[in-house]
Amino acid sequence: MPNIFNFLREVKEELVKVTWPSQEQTIRYTVLVILVAAVVGLFLGGLDYILTAITAFLLNK
Secondary structure, eight states, X not given: OHHHHHHHHHHHHHHHHXXXXXXXXXXXXXXXXXXXXXXXXXXXXXXXXXXXXXXXXXXXX
């Protein structure tokens, strides 16, 4: 059991060293990630739609 307690103590020591982002930074980065994910999703969805339309056009000829 001493190894588990040692591990937990070391984890606590490492977490104290972490530079945590401010609430403003966290909100800003969260919004940025959501926006980038939405833009990428729209791009890929549009690309999928276009390629599906092209494929359907070519197969129907």
